[in-house]
Amino acid sequence: xxxxxxxxxxxxxxxxxxxxxxxxxxxxxxxxxxxxxxxxxxxxxxxxxxxxxxxxxxxxxxxxxxxxxxxxxxxxxxxxxxxxxxxxxxxxxxxxxxxxxxxxxxxxxxxxxxxxxxxxxxxxxxxxxxxxxxxxxxxxxxxxxxxxxxxxxxxxxxxxxxxxxxxxxxxxxxxxxxxxxxxxxxxxxxxxxxxxxxxxxxxxxxxxxxxxxxxxxxxxxxxxxxxxxxxxxxxxxxxxxxxxxxxxxxxxxxxxxxxxxxxxxxxxxxxxxxxxxxxxxxxxxxxxxxxxxxxxxxxxxxxxxxxxxxxxxxxxxxxxxxxxxxxxxxxxxxxxxxxxxxxxxxxxxxxxxxxxxxxxxxxxxxxxxxxxxxxxxxxxxxxxxxxxxxxxxxxxxxxxxxxxxxxxxxxxxxxxxxxxxxxxxxxxxxxxxxxxxxxxxxxxxxxxxxxxxxxxxxxxxxxxxxxxxxxxxxxxxxxxxxxxxxxxxxxxxxxxxxxxxxxxxxxxxxxxxxxxxxxxxxxxxxxxxxxxxxxxxxxxxxxxxxxxxxxxxxxxxxxxxxxxxxxxxxxxxxxxxxxxxxxxxxxxxxxxxxxxxxxxxxxxxxxxxxxxxxxxxxxxxxxxxxxxxxxxxxxxxxxxxxxxxxxxxxxxxxxxxxxxxxxxxxxxxxxxxxxxxxxxxxxxxxxxxxxxxxxxxxxxxxxxxxxxxxxxxxxxxxxxxxxxxxxxxxxxxxxxxxxxxxxxxxxxxxxxxxxxxxxxxxxxxxxxxxxxxxxxxxxxxxxxxxxxxxxxxxxxxxxxxxxxxxxxxxxxxxxxxxxxxxxxxxxxxxxxxxxxxxxxxxxxxxxxxxxxxxxxxx
Ligand code: BGC
Numbered sequence: 001x002x003x004x005x006x007x008x009x010x011x012x013x014x015x016x017x018x019x020x021x022x023x024x025x026x027x028x029x030x031x032x033x034x035x036x037x038x039x040x041x042x043x044x045x046x047x048x049x050x051x052x053x054x055x056x057x058x059x060x061x062x063x064x065x066x067x068x069x070x071x072x073x074x075x076x077x078x079x080x081x082x083x084x085x086x087x088x089x090x091x092x093x094x095x096x097x098x099x100x101x102x103x104x105x106x107x108x109x110x111x112x113x114x115x116x117x118x119x120x121x122x123x124x125x126x127x128x129x130x131x132x133x134x135x136x137x138x139x140x141x142x143x144x145x146x147x148x149x150x151x152x153x154x155x156x157x158x159x160x161x162x163x164x165x166x167x168x169x170x171x172x173x174x175x176x177x178x179x180x181x182x183x184x185x186x187x188x189x190x191x192x193x194x195x196x197x198x199x200x201x202x203x204x205x206x207x208x209x210x211x212x213x214x215x216x217x218x219x220x221x222x223x224x225x226x227x228x229x230x231x232x233x234x235x236x237x238x239x240x241x242x243x244x245x246x247x248x249x250x251x252x253x254x255x256x257x258x259x260x261x262x263x264x265x266x267x268x269x270x271x272x273x274x275x276x277x278x279x280x281x282x283x284x285x286x287x288x289x290x291x292x293x294x295x296x297x298x299x300x301x302x303x304x305x306x307x308x309x310x311x312x313x314x315x316x317x318x319x320x321x322x323x324x325x326x327x328x329x330x331x332x333x334x335x336x337x338x339x340x341x342x343x344x345x346x347x348x349x350x351x352x353x354x355x356x357x358x359x360x361x362x363x364x365x366x367x368x369x370x371x372x373x374x375x376x377x378x379x380x381x382x383x384x385x386x387x388x389x390x391x392x393x394x395x396x397x398x399x400x401x402x403x404x405x406x407x408x409x410x411x412x413x414x415x416x417x418x419x420x421x422x423x424x425x426x427x428x429x430x431x432x433x434x435x436x437x438x439x440x441x442x443x444x445x446x447x448x449x450x451x452x453x454x455x456x457x458x459x460x461x462x463x464x465x466x467x468x469x470x471x472x473x474x475x476x477x478x479x480x481x482x483x484x485x486x487x488x489x490x491x492x493x494x495x496x497x498x499x500x501x502x503x504x505x506x507x508x509x510x511x512x513x514x515x516x517x518x519x520x521x522x523x524x525x526x527x528x529x530x531x532x533x534x535x536x537x538x539x540x541x542x543x544x545x546x547x548x549x550x551x552x553x554x555x556x557x558x559x560x561x562x563x564x565x566x567x568x569x570x571x572x573x574x575x576x577x578x579x580x581x582x583x584x585x586x587x588x589x590x591x592x593x594x595x596x597x598x599x600x601x602x603x604x605x606x607x608x609x610x611x612x613x614x615x616x617x618x619x620x621x622x623x624x625x626x627x628x629x630x631x632x633x634x635x636x637x638x639x640x641x642x643x644x645x646x647x648x649x650x651x652x653x654x655x656x657x658x659x660x661x662x663x664x665x666x667x668x669x670x671x672x673x674x675x676x677x678x679x680x681x682x683x684x685x686x687x688x689x690x691x692x693x694x695x696x697x698x699x700x701x702x703x704x705x706x707x708x709x710x711x712x713x714x715x716x717x718x719x720x721x722x723x724x725x726x727x728x729x730x731x732x733x734x735x736x737x738x739x740x741x742x743x744x745x746x747x748x749x750x751x752x753x754x755x756x757x758x759x760x761x762x763x764x765x766x767x768x769x770x771x772x773x774x775x776x777x778x779x780x781x782x783x784x785x786x787x788x789x790x791x792x793x794x795x796x797x798x799x800x801x802x803x804x805x806x807x808x809x810x811x812x813x814x815x816x817x818x819x820x821x822x823x824x825x826x827x828x829x830x831x832x833x834x835x836x837x838x839x840x841x842x843x844x845x846x847x848x849x850x851x852x853x854x855x856x857x858x
Pocket of ligand 1: 102
């Protein structure tokens with residue numbers, strides 16, 4: 001009965017209001033011509049004008065976590081949030097609820113449903129860090145397309161991806177969800193994902209806007225930052241993606257910026273994103289982010305997510321506060337209408353609005369192939385002495401060490417994980433490839449992996465520590481449990497005898513080192529080595545190897561090298577980690593990162609040489625943690641410190657919102673400042689400017705072949721003549737000079753003159769990846785750098801400016817340009833590329849003193 005009423009109403013409304021939608025016969029035609037933007041605006045306004053205030057108020061706040069929404073026509077299990085719909089017999093309004101689904105490594109729906117024997121697994125694509133390491137925007141766009149198609153087939157309206165914060169510090173827990181330490185790569189990769197996914201008819205959400213670069217006290221951390229660093233480093237990737245891909249949505253972040261929650265900042269939500277960049281979508285809050293929903297709605301967060309009671313019941317439902325603000329006139333119809341029009345302009349395009357009858361049967365096989373290719377191109381070869389790799393399946397028996405070869409992690413934990421049906425472990429991948437693996441070791445490690453069902457904890461700090469337990473979580477090899485928890489393993493402490501047996505019976509050692517990382521916490525510098533009872537066997541965590549892992553590398557390396565056999569290390573990690581202290585002991589290092597469900601196959605294809613590695617680091621591997629520009633002994637730069645006299649806009653400021661005592665008593669509530677004292681000198685910008693050595697530079701990655709970059713040249717320069725509309729065009733010819741077919745990435749680093757503004761020594765301004773080049777093959781690459789991409793932000797004049805003078809361009813294969821001969825070009829007079837709005841993103845005086853006293857300057 002209800003169903004038939006719904007469909008009749010939907011016919012009436014959709015025919016009247018949803019242009020471009022010929023769903024009167026409820027077909028699945030998604031090839032309708034896109035609705036022109038003006039029509040969407042007019043339609044959205046027509047809809048709002050028919051809404052009553054209750055309907056409006058329910059549109060600007062979600063229905064609550066784990067609940068259903070108004071007019072959810074086709075529920076999908078795993079939907080993490082909604083925008084309420086409207087269903088009203090009197091007015092005839094019938095707007096479906098919008099289903100929001102997590103990412104970014106895939107479509108995070110629930111794999112099983114009550115009373116339903118079918119499964120709904122999703123493809124776990126490689127983590128964003130791996131995608132960025134491909135330096136292949138076409139391939140990343142294909143990942144976006146595959147994920148978009150999967151979301152479309154699974155009934156998703158808007159995907160909560162991509163995540164594009166800057167990887168500022170190697171211990172940040174969510175770095176795996178983010179692309180890079182560099183804003184150009186982040187922006188280009190973000191645009192590729194958005195364009196790919198949205199081409200399939202679902203929306204995307206770029207998140208977490210902005211300066212959310214750590215997880216410690218994430219809801220209350222206050223980023224204290226200069227306007228220049230904010231603009232040049234942290235906002236710039238978002239800006240690029242908005243300008244090149246128009247995501248349907250953005251998500252405001254948990255943290256504050258200079259004392260005010262991002263979502264409550266009109267300058268961030270409205271002035272910068274919409275007025276300056278031309279963002280045309282809507283903004284949702286992160287889940288339970290912010291302190292004052294009314295302020296957020298007025299500042300430009302269009303919808304508060306997920307609505308309902310604050311998580312864990314620590315405050316009242318925010319709906320009544322919004323209702324009261326409306327009744328008192330603090331929140332006006334004009335406020336609501338503006339937000340709702342922005343929301344509906346996107347909602348009108350969703351599959352739910354189009355009545356798309358989704359199949360729930362995506363082509364997982366085709367998507368697995370895309371996930372594999374992306375993993376293969378994103379895995380980075382850091383070291384390969386003695387041509388240790390590749391190995392021949394015909395002649396090499398592998399001694400595979402490390403519990404991570406079984407508990408191979410495809411992605412990190414939290415909302416960024418994906419429920420894939422099967423994860424191919426490194427062990428499985430090597431066997432499938434046809435390698436013989438040492439069977440005695442295989443038995444030992446599969447036994448350790450099987451300990452995950454034993455009683456007790458594997459965490460030294462826990463009371464019930466069980467030294468015989470090496471892995472926990474997961475349900476079978478590599479599989480997640482329903483909470484998205486993968487098996488996580490400690491390292492097994494082998495006996496000397498086990499190692500010497502392995503040397504006798506194998507030709508080469510491959511040691512897998514694994515690190516878990518997740519949303520909600522930053523990572524440890526060192527693993528806890530012993531508990532108070534003297535138990536030892538540390539968790540596999542920390543930036544540095546723990547004693548068991550180091551001992552494994554020590555003993556395996558000396559035993560194998562004594563017999564002139566090579567040792568290869570595979571890093572299955574979410575972040576950069578220490579390599580400097582042990583890299584001389586091994587022959588080859590492969591960074592697999594968290595490469596998605598096809599992990600083992602991708603690693604094995606590189607190990608065998610079926611695939612020639614072409615990934616390049618999109619983040620620096622530092623020489624030491626203390627060499628990172630955001631390192632501070634007192635934690636004031638990362639992950640932040642408590643300070644009595646600097647109260648952010650936390651719950652103390654809004655007592656009327658009735659945060660209960662538990663929140664106020666909780667450490668995680670205010671005064672938690674993070675001074676971005678590294679300013680614009682993040683990652684390689686720091687290392688190259690201040691001559692700080694690294695273990696492996698940004699942009700670096702080896703191949704089984706060699707390449708030359710010949711005839712670098714400036715082929716055109718219209719900057720002086722055309723000013724802000726001008727550009728510089730550079731070219732180079734990449735030639736494969738070695739013995740394997742392969743791909744190379746050419747990277748353009750610019751060293752700009754310093755007339756008034758201090759600048760990093762070099763900055764990445766363009767890059768391109770070749771096609772697969774045969775031996776002796778070559779390809780000419782062209783790079784167009786528009787004035788806007790060359791510009792720096794001048795906080796005195798509020799302008800983006802290209803300063804006059806001589807510019808050096810290094811076309812290089814990494815950010816180490818020491819041996820690269822630059823080509824130069826001139827800009828005859830200053831070019832103002834754009835004016836920004838005065839008095840936005842200001843650093844208030846109460847924070848300025850503290851930040852300036854710590855600020856890194858040239
Ligand atoms: C995360 C977001 C995520 C949301 C919904 C938040 O905790 O920060 O990235 O999309 O939850 O799961």
